[in-house]
Structure formats: C-alpha cells, structure tokens
Amino acid sequence: MIQKEKFQKISDFIKKHCTADDFSINMFSSENLTTRFAQNGITQHIKGDNLRMRLEVAFDNKTGAAVCNSLEEDTLLRSIQKAESLAKLNKPDPEFIPSEPAHDLPKTDSASENTAQITTEMMVDDIQKCVKNAEQKKAKISGLSEKTLYNHFLATKNGFLGYYDVSSFSHSMTLKKGGVETKIAHSVQDREKFRMENLIAKLNKQFDSLKDPEKIEPKKLPVILRPEAVATWLFYLVWVFDRREADEGVSPFAKQMGKEFFGKNFTFRSSIIEEDIFSPPFIMSGIPTTDIDWIKNGVIKNMRMSRYYAKKINETAIYPYNIIIDGGNATETEMMKKVKRGVIVNNLWYIRPVDQKRGEWTGLTRDGVLYFEDGKIIKSVNNFRWNEILHEATCRILALGKSEQKEYYVKVPTLLIDDFNFVDVTTF
C-alpha cells in the first residue's frame, strides 16, 4: 500500500507540473484480501493492492479530470495533460466552486494494526470453522470474508492537505438447509474485536429458530425490524436525503426542514467520536467532519449538501460519513408484548423507489421471518414483499432496542413499527 510520505511526493510532483488555475489531487490506495465461499467450499480468493489518482483541474471555471492507477512519472504527466486539455476544451461550469483552503481537521483514528496483520491463512482458517459448523448441521454455508486497508490523501492548489487510514474486517455467511436460509454479517475496524465463535453461535441460533416456514397471507402487521434490516433500509434514506433535491421539489422532504416529519422517537446522526464507528477527518473535497444531527426526535435538522449548493444557500457542505440511529431500552421480548401479533424480520432486500416524490419504496424480507402472537414466537413464515412510505413508518415506531454496531460505520437499534404494509408473499 502507498504511504502518506509517497503521496506527499506525488502531490508535490503534480503541483510542480500542473499549470491550471486551480486543482485538487485525490489519491486512494487499498490492500484487499477477499475470500468468497459457497456450498461449503472456497470459490474465489483474491489478493491485490488498488490505487487511484484523480486530478481535477480548472482554468477559470472550466473543469476537467483525469484518473489513473499508476504513480509512475510518465503516467502522472499524461494525466496532468489529459485533465488540462479536457478543461481547456470544456465549457464554463456555472456552478464551479474553487478548491478548499487549509482547514484544521479533527483527529480521528480508524486504522487497526490487528486488522492489517490478517493473512490468507487466517482467512482460510476462519472459513474452515464456518464450514465445519455447517457440516455438523448437515447444511450448506456460503459467504464472504474480507480484509480492507484503505487510505485517502487530498491536496489542493488552495492549500488543503488531508490524509487518513481506515481498516475493516467483514464477515458474512448464509446457512441453508432445505427451506431454511438465513444470514449473519458483521464488520469491525479492529479484528481483535471480532469473535468468529460468537458470530457462528448467533448464526446457529437464528438458523434453529427458522424451521419449516409456513405460508401466511400478506397484510398490514406490526413488524420488529432487527438491526440488519434497519441498516439496509437506512442506506436508502441516505441516498435521497439531499437538501437541493428537497428544495427543488423532487423529494418528499420539500419544505420540511426544521419540521417534525419523522417519528418523534427517531433520531439519526453522524458522529466523529462514537466508539468503534468509522469517521474520516474530512469529507468530499476537503470539508472537515463534525458531529451532525440529521433528524432529531423526528425533526429534520440537516440534509446532505454539495459544496455548490451549501454556498448558494449560505450553509456548510455536509455528508453522512457514518450512520447512527439512537436506540432505546426495549428487548425483543418486551416488543412482542406491546402488540397482539406481528412478525420479526431479519433483513430487507432489493429496496427500490416506487414513488420518489412521496417517498414510497418497495422491497422484500430476507434471511427469515418469524410470526409472533401474545408475546411469543409461534412459527417461522414465508418472506414478504412490502410497499411502504418509510418516513411515515417511523411515525409508527412503538419501541426501540439498544443501538448496536452492524457495519464498521453503522450503529442502529431494533425497531418495532406498527402496521407495516406487506403486500405479497414469496414462495419461500
């Protein structure tokens, strides 16, 4: 992997040769070890380093960019020439924003030596444990184990200089036998905080709870969305939670800034100090990260904003660099007692917009559904399709569990939501 000092040298080289009025040099490098396994055997095993240099230049407000994956001098010179020639031939950009000046950046620590030390042999050992467990259950296991070390360097003509390292270890696995199929996934920054035995135990518990799914008809039902499902859904909220889109009237959040639009007990934020949750020191083209409330007790406080739009409306450019949903104290057992009947959903799948203006989405359940009644789990049931206006669904949150880490940049609770709109069933 390329280190900071090398990036600095490359940056100096580009600065020396680039004649543009303005420029930003983005460099990323990563070291990856990716192992996929399926049906109790390894099917793909990849090792390699990746590198990207993206040079964005501007002559006045005419812009161009070149991307390459080599830091050899002749490649860099070619990239400078390419970016500059694109910019010179280009038309002016009326929304051009100059590159960022120097900023004081927060100190963040998102790299782990433990994760860096993971080897091919260790990955295979881990997978062997998972396969052994599957064989004991006479089931088939498929999954992914992945180590990623990543760094990002950014320097601009106007003086910005930033760098950070990130490490992550992710493991996911799906256990399948007959009609029962379920998945567990977890990712951490520090491999030392990951226990494969615990993950296998959790997988077994989830798998054992899902015997012989029975068919029940779709209808509006209370739902307990486990954290994996909440995390999956949240990615899609982030996708559309844009201030400019809202102000232009194309999203459901039009004219809702500062108003209680989500459920009162729904709070979504990003934080640079949340333990074990990834936070970079800067985002986009050099904006320092800070703690941000996106939705607080249902009220929209902020939406993501580009540098251009932030300047236009005299605000600060922001982006959800991590996802934290504040939780409560309810256990799943307590949640089941709050409603007469409902379903517990392990995960959601293939979420897509149905009506962007109203905020209606469709999707399915995945990895197992349990039906409960009178506070007790009765049986496992088929997967459902749902069509739901998700921000309205937060207004029907009846209880929240403790917020827990699901991805190295995501921390979310279990949610009990009333009257979730299930519209169809699958055959499994």
Place this chain on the structure above:
Amino acid sequence: MNYALMAIDIARSLGADYADIRIQKTTTEQIYLRNLSLKNTSQSEIYGYGIRVFKNGAWGFAHNNVFRKDAVEKTVKEAFNIAKESARVKYGNGLTLAYERGYIDSYKTPYKIDPFSISIDQKVDLMIEVNKTLLNYDKIKRTMFLLECKKDEKHFASTLGSDLEIETLYINPIFTATAVNAEDSQSRTFNDGGKAVGWEWIEGLDLKMIAEKTAEEAIMKLEAGSLKTEERRTLILDPMHLALTMHESVGHPTELDRVLGWEADFAGISFATPEKLGKYQYGSQLVNFVANNTLEGGLATAGYDDDGVPNQKWYIVKDGILNEYGTTRATAPIIGLEMSRGCNRATHYYDFPINRIPNLYLEPGKEELTPQELIADTKDGIYIEDRGSFSIDQHRVNFQFGGDIFWEIKNGKKTRPLKKVIYRSNNPEFWNSVDAICDKRFFRTFGVVNCGKGQPGQRGRMTHGGATARFRNIMVGGSK
C-alpha cells in the same frame, strides 16, 4: 517483454493445473451535465493484469499494475499460493474445468467512428443543446445528461496456449427531464441503453427532437391519472421495458453460478434448478429466449469470454421450456456439461471473472403483428414503455416492476396517460401469460451497462432485446 507469456511460463513451472493472465486497459470517458452545470468531465485509464491459477481443484487470483519481471513473478506466485491455500476448503471434491482448447485470435468491436476521437467540446455542445431544449419548458426544473464511452483492450493468454487480443467499446447516452408542480414531480428518461457501436450511432440520433418529446412527456405525467385499484389486467410491454424484466427474471436466474448457490450469501440463488432442465414451463409456447454472444452491437459480444471460450448462440428457453444456462468453465462440469457456453467475464483487470448473463433476447413472434395491431386487439389493458422501479426476491421468483410512461388501453385504443403504475408477478406466472409477441420488424435491443454482481462489486454489461409483447391477467395497480 511479453509479460503474458512470461506469467504463463512461471505458472507452468510452479505446477499450476491451469493458469491465465488478462492484461487489460480500461479507458472511460464520462461527462455529467446537471441542468447546465458540468459536474464531471473526466477520462480514466485503468491498466494492469490479473492472474488466475487453478491448482488442486481451487482458484487463486492476484493482480498488479507494475509491469516488471519481478512484479509479474511475485503476482503469479501469490495467485499460486492462494490457490493452494484455498484448496484446504475445497468446493465438493474440488472444482474441475470444462474442456477447452487454445485459440490464437483477435476481436474488435466493429465501428466507423471511434467515440474517443470526438473532441470533448463537441460532446459537451451536444449535451448542452439537449439540456437547454429540456429546460426551455417552464415546468422542467431539473435535467441530467450522462454520456459514457468505454473501451477495453485486453490481452489474454493461458496455459492452454490461447493468445487473444480483444478490443471492445460501447457508448451510453442517457438523459432525464424532471417536471415539478406544487403537488408532484415526474421524470421522463431517454435511455436506449449502451451499444457496442461507434459515434455514428449518436450522429444518427435526432437528440433535439427526442429531448422535446422527453420534456413534453414528463410534463404530461404530472397531470396523468393513476390506477386506484389493484386488479388483474392485461399488460402490453415495449421492448425497452421488456429488457429489464427479462434481465431480472430470466437472465439472472439462469446464471449457473446462482443456480449452484454460489451467490447465496449476496445476490441470491435461483429457483431454476438443474432438475427442471427440459421440463420446466418457464413461459408460454411463444416464449423463446436466445443467448447470443455473437450478436452484432451486443455488449457481451467480445469474440471470447475471460475463460478464453469462444462466443456462442444457444437457447435458454425453447418453446417455453427451460433449456440451458449461461455457464463458465468452472460451473459447467458441476451439472455434467462437457463445455462452457462462455459466460465468464470480469470488469477490470483486478476483478475475478464471474458467471455473467449473456446477450439475451426474446425471439420475435413468427406471425406478422405490429404494436398498433396488438393494442387494437386489446379491450382493456395497460401499455408500458421504458424502465422504472424494479425489485425481485433473492430466488428470482416474486417481482414488482414499474415503467417510465404508461397508457390506459380501452377498446383497442390508448385512451389516457397514467403515472405511478406498478405490477407484481412471479415466475412462472409472468412469462406463461404471454399470448402475443410482435414480429421481427419491431425487434429492438437495449444494452445494460451497469449490472451489479460479485464481491468486490463489478459492473457487467450485456444486451437484451425483444419486440412488443402482451401479458394477460397480471396484478397491476398504482403506488400506495
């Protein structure tokens, strides 16, 4: 220095059962225009090599972008060691590779005008003219135009003696107009998909006229009615819409890696399991799905796949019956096939090739039939054009689709535009409900350039096609 042959020699000397190297340069030009602001004008060049080694029934893959003897040697050794390590947790008794021979050959996408020879200002002028045309309409508040040109230059060599030079390219223009009023916002998109052709395609398009139609239809959608009730109705689907339905409900379920459960943890598996081959009624007797990686202008047409297997043509569904899969050298033998259909493809040099959907199309009807005649023959139904919302379960059974523009059909005539229409169906109901397909004069293709699959994620490309078709008794309604 011939690094390809060097890598193959090193792999042989290490004792690889099979090895290949793919030296690949991917050049991408992207221009993204939002209203009249050029958000991205860039050219990217990603160059390197990926080496696969097969040893003891398992794969190892390593990649690098340093073209030096020591770097190539190190990368081959890494791939070899990873294969040996992977063989500790074998798939079954170990993978085997379907028979193939070596080829010395070359392939180049046929085109007249290289899109990379067209200057950036010429492209930008064209795009600005389109967006200005769209923004001339008061109610159009947001426009987006993305133009992508991509070229892949590959040198593939293998221990079978293959030595292949392959150059493919495509162009993909797509623009959207979004109309907004106090109550609603509606978009209309021009998207004919990507095509493996030269710039002459763009020169032949009347983009100003298309832009005017796109803007007018976006505005029309604002005032369009919607279906209040969900009920079983007749659907008539145009080829651009059918491309997406066949991609999701036929293409993916017949990728053999999914069928075998290799994607169980991520993209999902398939209901179309091997015991159904030759028996399963996938569609009505009118339904024939052809896989054709020799299709002219097809995005999966490349001469050979990344296993070094020649491009082929075969039936996935024949007379309504599940006939065959899209296969690779590693997946084909697992179900007893002797040879691969050549569907193993990687996106960049650093990607491991995976089982991909081939160019796949619905054969046109044999009887003469125009879309107008099909509509005239429909008493009560919905006509859908182009792509919209899409979602399908991880076994590829239950799905829900939208579209981009909708018309109500009453007594053989398109009576009023609709918006927010969605339909829900499943396999095998959907394709078995086909009772008419227009003839070959109305066959059109649509190239998918962003088929997400694999871990790490890859963007695959392939072309679909068909002629307007009618589906009976499908559950259709409006959004919530």
